[in-house]
Amino acid sequence: MEITFLGTSSGVPTRSRNVSSVALRLPQRGEIWLFDCGEGTQHQFLRSDFKASQIRRIFITHMHGDHIFGLMGLLASCGLAGNPQQKVDIYGPPKLNDYLQACRRYSQTHFSFPIKVHTVQPGLVYEDDEFKVSCALLEHRVPAHGYRVDEKDRPGRFDVKRARALGIPPGPIYGKLKNGEVVTLPDGRRINGKDLCGPTLTGRSLAYCTDTVFCDRAVELAQGVDVLIHEATFAHQDAEMAYQRLHSTSTMAAQTALLAQAKQLIMTHFSPRYAPGNAIQLADLLAEAQAIFPNTVMARDFDTHTINRPEQTALMAS
Known part of the structure; x- marks a missing residue:
């Protein structure tokens, strides 16, 4: 399982950071699952090694523009690229299907491949023989869901x-x-x-929590995950602003990871206010989080993180 960040800014893009989108690559299936699709996501695909034709599932957290404005463009381009595109399943809030239908109607766009939109509710979202995806309602200005992906355990190597x-x-x-x-x-x-068979191959897990202020449901969703991707829009000094806008600070993200006993925290969704030259910079947000949860890293656009199985990690360490 590989996580690649296609956008790590909040609200608006910057010169170095696009708005929210995370790609989960599943090499064993030749599939990409996308989490959020902010404006310009298809351009980020062009700058990466990904192929849009590999997208099978798209999970949208909420209806704010920096998380959905790239969705219609990406879907429309997939149909025009000339590459065979299989069915795409899209998961998200109740108004997501209305939004896509309106975009199609007013732009007179026709998709050349099947698309199915699933309205999510807290609980199980998707399950097959290898994976299970669940979601929980977070705390934001509009209904926003966090997602969790669990890979199922597999029998060990057959002798x-x-x-x-x-x-x-x-x-x-x-x-x-x-x-x-x-x-x-x-x-x-x-x-x-x-x-x-050899020892059971332990399944891997990740949680994706944005946009939200600190809440117990995010902690519950992320319990014991290998990787927690969590928004860190604001520095701790700007906590009052975070509470007003229902976003998280770096310390809230770290507290969530600590309470959830996650193995690693990857912060994303940073406010452009912490650009180089300002009084507070992104390095300060990282230091704040690491003081609470040491195994924290800060995502940048096109960063890729591989989630290894525990037995693979132990082998690499030996």
């Missing part, structure tokens, strides 16, 4: 040599054994697939 040594004929039976099932062979022997 083909041992299976052959036991006289197990290859074929569909190997698939069942690899899934940890108990199989009865033609000669009456019962083989437990778990005995032929």
Whole structure:
């Protein structure tokens, strides 16, 4: 699982930071899942190694422009690119479908591929054999949802040599054994697939929380995740402004990560007011967060973070 930040500014873009969008790349499936789609996201795709034709799911947190103004343009361009585009599922607040339908109607845009919009409610949003996505209502000026992606545990590596040594004929039976099932062979022997597999591959997890002021629901959503992506619009000194606008400070993001016992915090959605040369700069926000939650990093546009399985991390450390 790879996270790439396509936009890390809040409200408006800057010379170095576009507005909100995060791409989750799933190499094993050749898919990209997008979280938010601020204005200019399709341009960020052009500057990256991604292909828009790989987008399968788009999760929108809320209806503010810096999170959705790029959605219609991206979808329209996908249909004109000439590359085969499969169905795209879009998840978001109740008014999201109305917004897209109005854009299509007034711009007379026709999508050449199927699109399905799903209205989300707190709880389970999507599930398949490998992943589960859930959401929670955060605390913002409009309804805003945070999302959590959980990869399911998988059986360990199947020992083909041992299976052959036991006289197990290859074929569909190997698939069942690899899934940890108990199989009865033609000669009456019962083989437990778990005995032929290595240690279980632990699933990875991430949470994406923006826009929100500090709230318990964000802590609950992010419990024990490998990576928490959390907005940090303001510095701690500007906490009053954060409460008024229902955004988070760097210290609120760190407190959320600490209380959730997340393994890593990646801050994003920074106010342009902390540009170089100002009294408070983004390095100060990072220092504030790290004082509370040391394993904090600050996202920049096009930063990519790989979420490794625990066993992969242990192997790399050894």
